Amino acid sequence: MSTFGSANTNPNKSYEVTQPPGDSISSLCFSPKANFLVATSWDNQVRCWEIARNGTVINSTPKASISHDQPVLCSTWKDDGTTVFSGGCDKQVKMWPLLSGGQPMTVAMHDAPIKEIAWIPEMNLLATGSWDKTLKYWDTRQSNPVHTQQLPDRCYAMSVKHPLMIVGTADRNLIVFNLQNPQVVFILLLVLKTEYKRVVSPLKYQTRCVAAFPDQQGYLVGSIEGRVGVQHLDDAQQNKNFTFKCHRENNEIYSVNALNFHPVHHTFATAGSDGAFNFWDKDSKQRLKAMQRCSQPIPCSTFNNDGSLFAYAVCYDWSKGAENHNPTTAKNYIFLHIPQESEVKSKPRTGATGRK
Known part of the structure; x- marks a missing residue:
């Protein structure tokens, strides 16, 4: 087993969020309206911090928290920035009217842990993906789902950019939904398509994360073998598809745990079990910035609503099993990085062409 090259938890000198969770962090999400950051954790808690930035000075203030009965795996905000949804191993989603100080209430249920969650403002519906092999759409005012797909x-990953929804499941399936018709308009089971067998694709190994393009023309998919695929939906753009390696070091291969598009520049970040996060430009096929590796994995990350902050968690991600987890030395951190324009703004490709 390899060890991380440095014992430095924060080699990129990011700002450390105060009072982090007591166990590994499973998801991070910023409010779409303000700098409120929510984190879910294996300690059964959902926490919110208010982030204040003045130039390069950042302050974080714990605002509120709620509990689930079991570890929490996913979270999302309502588009008006008032309400947080969280789901996890207790097989339920809680709706938390955070800004009004209201009490959380259960608004969705599954027969197995809920791995992914998304609020779809264009439909005024909540989508939940579970290990029970279903995707459910919920009107939060009703106790039963409006549609079960x-x-x-099992659902492992989900991303929505209306009308495009991408769901990644076990066995390397990727399902593409057109939400203008919530019944599936077309399903791409990519591993079954012969043309995809000819390329070394991220779908050769387990899907870990997906991210719909901001322009809804395609999606990114990341896998446990340190590879990202850039996929376009239009048959006429298939020649733009490519895969690239990342989060690898000295023959060690690490999972790509998170894919986040920058909300302004539409470049994207990857974060991995190697403890690194990188910024990329899919259109010029280049890495814009490689950040230094932290001493623990990065299981999740997110941009705030204007892309001026990038939040990432640094903690054990269980990818090497319980036998490699030392609770006495393992600490859990949430860091905030201020992206520089040179790190996240597209620039023309120079030099050699071809795949990275």
């Missing part, structure tokens, strides 16, 4: 396997 059977999935080919």
